[in-house]
Amino acid sequence: MFVTTADPVLEPPIITVNTVLSLMAVDYPVSKLACYVSDDGCSPLTYYSLVEASKFARLWVPFCKKYNVHVRAPFRYFSVAEVSSGNGESSEFRQECEKMKEEYGKLCCKIEEATGKQPSSWDVTYSGDLAAFAHVERRNHPTIIKVIWENKYDTWAGEEGLPHLVYISREKHPEHPHHYRAGAMNVLTRVSGVMTNAPLMLNMDCDMYANNPLIVRYAMCVLLDARREEGFVQFPQSFYGALKDDPFGNQLFVGAGISGIQGAFYGGTGCFHRRKVIYGLCPVDNTGEFSEKELLRIFGTSIEFAESAGLALKGHTNSQTNTSRGRLLDSVEVANQVAGCNYESSSNWGKPNIGWQYGSTTEDVLTGLGIHTRGWSSVMCNPYPVAFLGCAPTGGPASLTQQKRWATGLLEILISGRNPLISVFTAKLQFRQCLAYLWINNNSNFLSSAIPSSLLIASSTTPISSRSCKIQESTS
Numbered sequence: 001m002f003v004t005t006a007d008p009v010l011e012p013p014i015i016t017v018n019t020v021l022s023l024m025a026v027d028y029p030v031s032k033l034a035c036y037v038s039d040d041g042c043s044p045l046t047y048y049s050l051v052e053a054s055k056f057a058r059l060w061v062p063f064c065k066k067y068n069v070h071v072r073a074p075f076r077y078f079s080v081a082e083v084s085s086g087n088g089e090s091s092e093f094r095q096e097c098e099k100m101k102e103e104y105g106k107l108c109c110k111i112e113e114a115t116g117k118q119p120s121s122w123d124v125t126y127s128g129d130l131a132a133f134a135h136v137e138r139r140n141h142p143t144i145i146k147v148i149w150e151n152k153y154d155t156w157a158g159e160e161g162l163p164h165l166v167y168i169s170r171e172k173h174p175e176h177p178h179h180y181r182a183g184a185m186n187v188l189t190r191v192s193g194v195m196t197n198a199p200l201m202l203n204m205d206c207d208m209y210a211n212n213p214l215i216v217r218y219a220m221c222v223l224l225d226a227r228r229e230e231g232f233v234q235f236p237q238s239f240y241g242a243l244k245d246d247p248f249g250n251q252l253f254v255g256a257g258i259s260g261i262q263g264a265f266y267g268g269t270g271c272f273h274r275r276k277v278i279y280g281l282c283p284v285d286n287t288g289e290f291s292e293k294e295l296l297r298i299f300g301t302s303i304e305f306a307e308s309a310g311l312a313l314k315g316h317t318n319s320q321t322n323t324s325r326g327r328l329l330d331s332v333e334v335a336n337q338v339a340g341c342n343y344e345s346s347s348n349w350g351k352p353n354i355g356w357q358y359g360s361t362t363e364d365v366l367t368g369l370g371i372h373t374r375g376w377s378s379v380m381c382n383p384y385p386v387a388f389l390g391c392a393p394t395g396g397p398a399s400l401t402q403q404k405r406w407a408t409g410l411l412e413i414l415i416s417g418r419n420p421l422i423s424v425f426t427a428k429l430q431f432r433q434c435l436a437y438l439w440i441n442n443n444s445n446f447l448s449s450a451i452p453s454s455l456l457i458a459s460s461t462t463p464i465s466s467r468s469c470k471i472q473e474s475t476s
Ligand SMILES: O=c1ccn([C@@H]2O[C@H](COP(=O)(O)OP(=O)(O)O[C@H]3O[C@H](CO)[C@@H](O)[C@H](O)[C@H]3O)[C@@H](O)[C@H]2O)c(=O)[nH]1
Pocket: 004, 005, 006, 007, 011, 038, 040, 179, 180, 181, 184, 204, 205, 206, 207, 267, 268, 269, 361, 362, 363, 364, 365, 402, 405, 406, 409
């Protein structure tokens, strides 16, 4: 599970902390989960907040599982007047809930107090755990990787313990392009490859929390279906606290209806990818046999990463070795190597087919297009309660800036060699899927050019009807 954050001011750490807590608490065996947070802001405050959050998680996660709590992002859970348990009311639940609220309050206070202060005045100082952050500049610093929590001493943290939690601030240097979110995603992919190498990867913006604790199981239902191998499963982007009638068109349900062709677009957040698909495999070439030399040429010079990529491409994992208890720390040195800003220079990362794609500010659409172009299909999964909820832009200007960014990104794709029309003739993009890509391009550019039009168009969903995966579940 990947979470990206980039700016502790625009994206306050308490928001990232809630996203991380909601992911750590999902209903799935914890020994199979790891949460990696990429911090492009290289902020000691974000790191400090995650350390404190991991302490709170040791209480919060067992509490959520014991009482089958539905909303597992504490800021949302405690935002309603009457909190509820999925297992019915009891005085024990009330007592524990009060305690949990108090503990969450303490966590918020610690983070708030730390915000705006210099780390030297915190409990933790630069000389301690934060030494790595001393003298760093946001755009010029070495890689910092910290294993905040490794799932090994889990007996006191509830029966099942907690998933691994790893903090990553990739190396930045003014002379090296960092490729924004796409670059961060590629570093997350490599670091997780040498640490845990799970065959599926969920990616999340820091401001979207898991609203449905069963999300991993829903994704599994689709991705383990032997009848048809899907490249990725996308959940819709929905937002809490949106304005009535969604005048700025934030409730993005764009493309939900195209599953009847090759499938949903990749929307950048709330999406499960197969690792081997991100590593460039085509559906027809599913054996995934590559020589070590080829792997090193494609994925860079780390032998450890090449080995893990070789396993992932064959559909295996290195869970028997790397994730066995106590081994995560052993891989930090290699993880530092693959997170370096020089690492990609002699490799194919970000180029067509390998990793998250460089060349467009909408790296999500470009990456999804690349996957469809290779012949993979995808699914839109829309369970009830809604899978993920995010924080919508606060007003018209913020919405317009966002839509302008998307429009620019989509235009960059249109005028590049990766124009979907070309892929219809040179690769495996279906013609109707290509039309859908052209349709979002058109829509996005249109939306950014006229707010009144966006009010009319963005609140309606795509007219193309669908084979999207709609899962109903009774609310607990
Ligand atoms: O250099 C960067 C820039 C951004 N981010 C993170 O990327 C995410 C999305 O960035 P944001 O500025 O919030 O972009 P939005 O337009 O709100 O995001 C939508 O559009 C993006 C581009 O299409 C997608 O990447 C996102 O997943 C999708 O939610 C956030 O978590 C950021 O912290 C980084 O990690 N590094």
